[in-house]
Amino acid sequence: MSDVLIEATGVGKVLGRGAGEVQALKDINLALSGGELTVLMGPSGSGKTTLLSVLGCMLTPTTGTVMVCGFSTEGADAEKLAKLRRDHVGFVFQQYHLFPTMTAAENVQLALDVRGVRGKTARSRAREALRKVGLEHKIKSYPGELSGGEQQRVAIARAIVSDPSVILTDEPTAALDGENGQAIMRILASIAGQSDRSVLVVTHDPRLLAFADRIVHIEDGSLAREEAGKAGVAKSLSAAVKRGDFSKPDGSRRERGGAANPE
């Protein structure tokens, strides 16, 4: 296993104030390493998105510490957190959050533009990122002209174009049909295949477990259990099948070495 890229130690997060105060996260200890695709699962309201926000430097923990590529988020203001995101984190959102007035290439370039990479270099890197997600023929298309799967691939290209160490994805396949969801997961899995990159997928779609190197379950703001390696992932998959959570996805075989094979 490669170096730890994100490490949460004893993380707690309180959201809201007064009567509306909620302990969203409790004593979370989690490390994401390079070359690893981690699936974070849990029911609605379990704290998945809050944990993703804390790990992705959008929120600072109320207690505990988060280290991102060796940098602590402790005491960081909004601008410092933005810089940590800029330098180390790429995001893929459930609703894609593409800019409707920008082409696919421009959407991807934006991620470089905010990092000060412009001109020919930015254009060529954006094209390369779109090529990696199989959309080089759609660089001039606007989001409205793309299918949901294609839009999500543009979002992935935007997340990877700046070469971040960590890719955090929030329900990346929730708005997609099974086939497109599988395709997106294959791309994310291939990204996680690089030893210096870690991918965290927040989902409650058990069909995605087949792509995981590691599955982390969160319940009521605490990490309930964790399964790692082929055996652990297979166990989770088997449990999900027994519960009838999903039909076995087509083409769920991992596309990179060392991945779990549900079959």
Add this chain to the structure above:
Amino acid sequence: MPLKFTLASRNLFHDRLRFVATTVGIVFSVVLVMVQMGLYLGFGRMVTTMIDHASTDLWVVRKGTKCFEDPSLLDIKKGRDIVNNPDVTEAVPMVIGFSDWKLPSGELTPVFIVGSDLERHSLDPWNVVAGSIKSLIGHDDVAVDRTYKDRLGVSKVGDKAEIRSKTVHVGAFTDGIRSFTTTPYVFVDLSRARAYTGVPRDKASYFLVKLKPGANAETVRKSLQASLSDVEVLTPAQFSDRSHDFWLFGTGAGAALLAGALLGIIVGTVIVVQTLYSSTKDHLDEFATLRAIGSSNRYIYRVIIYQALINAVVGFCFASLIGYGVVALTTKGALPVVITPALMAAVFALTVVMCVAAAFAAIMRVVRIDPVMVFTR
């Protein structure tokens, strides 16, 4: 082109109806500012036009004279005192005053007589488009502006009229010498001016003083001021400023014009504030996404400021076209709107400042964006 600029322009042009509404608002306010300031400049020029066209080094005026049209009179003997100054070559008297012009129909209309020594060219009518000034010298001929032909009941050189029951003939027509008071200027030779105005022979309205070559105007002015009583000795610039300030600020006309311009600025700013703020609110998701993918606040501010600048430039371009149309329409009018390159530059700068200042309301909204909202929308 910077991607920020592309994003800003697409954000604006995406909602075309709102963009058009904003542009109209900006155009309205910029035109208002431009026209008010143009009127201010035009008025300023008109009220000093006689002073600005006089050929003199110094003006000697009755003490307390506020403007060129002031009816105060000087003792004609002052002229001798003035020329006693060794640096003075001549002191040419000038007679001005309101009078009555009788139309062929028998109606009377007020006119403003400008009587100067035309042989010594102290204040010759300019922009002569018909006839000759020479015909005025020592004769009962007058020069009037051609825009007043109908008003004065004349149509060509040689036409006859009466001023204070004395027959005059039109000897020349000028172009563009209009009075802001709407009372037509009538140029006459000094030798006839007293008869038309009723100014006594021992009085004059002004003395136009010419100095010897090399004489220092300020030194002579001070010397004359010290030696003469009940008069003020002014340089053309001083007299022009005094006349300008009297008409523009003494009467409140200038203040009204400036207030109109200020109103334009306020209206424009409010319109741009509203538009940018609502545009920013509509694009909050996008700004939150930018924030989530790591953009600094400064990056987002720039996008918003680019939007403001685009608004400013587009609004200003349309406003300029309208402004020039207004200039063309009013050139021959009673009060022309004057738009100089300096005024254009100032209004452009003002438009940019107005739009960028308006952007701050939007920026204040964006500052509060929580990037976490990308997970909930």
